[in-house]
Amino acid sequence: MNWQNTNDTKSVLSKFLFDERGSDQFFIEYQRIIERKNELEVLLEKEQSTVKDLQNQLKNVAPEYRIAILNGDQKLLIDLFMQLRDLKVPRTDNNFLSAKPELWARLIHNYFTLSHTNSKEDNRQLLSYDTILDYFKDNLGKEMLKSKNRSKYFNIKESNRIYT
Numbered sequence: 001m002n003w004q005n006t007n008d009t010k011s012v013l014s015k016f017l018f019d020e021r022g023s024d025q026f027f028i029e030y031q032r033i034i035e036r037k038n039e040l041e042v043l044l045e046k047e048q049s050t051v052k053d054l055q056n057q058l059k060n061v062a063p064e065y066r067i068a069i070l071n072g073d074q075k076l077l078i079d080l081f082m083q084l085r086d087l088k089v090p091r092t093d094n095n096f097l098s099a100k101p102e103l104w105a106r107l108i109h110n111y112f113t114l115s116h117t118n119s120k121e122d123n124r125q126l127l128s129y130d131t132i133l134d135y136f137k138d139n140l141g142k143e144m145l146k147s148k149n150r151s152k153y154f155n156i157k158e159s160n161r162i163y164t
Contacts, residue, residue: 066124068115074127077112078135085136101136108132 069077081104087096109132113124 063111066111066113068113068124070115074108074112074114074132077108078132081108082135101133104136105129105133 085095085097085099085104088094089096106129109127109129112127114127115124
């Protein structure tokens with residue numbers, strides 16, 4: 001007996017549970033539920049296919065290899081990027097680069113890893129996106145850029161060169 005077949009199910013259940021009038025309404029509803037289930041399964045397959053396509057597209061964007069920060073301290077790298085963010089064009093005194101904090105954090109998170117030794121890639125650890133974002137939203141970055149802390153990090157010196 002095929003339980004997916006509405007007629008077989010109707011005959012068995014009507015013998016056990018329902019009188020003829022009530023069972024007809026029950027099986028009409030049952031058939032609607034089965035049809036809706038089948039529709040949802042088709043939709044799910046389409047969505048799964050879409051997700052798989054998006055994952056493949058993401059692989060094309062995400063780097064296969066990342067740059068390793070060998071001493072295991074991300075603050076030096078974050079400091080350099082914060083200084084890059086704040087560089088000014090000498091002639092106009094406008095910012096040279098402009099991006100939202102989320103983009104700076106995503107750039108560092110996607111392309112750099114921490115390595116506490118000079119060994120193979122398996123020891124590398126991804127940088128925390130949220131921590132990096134806190135620096136660029138100035139929650140942690142203000143303290144880093146104070147003049148008393150400048151000796152701990154690199155310092156990019158701006159020049160008065162004119163590029164033609």
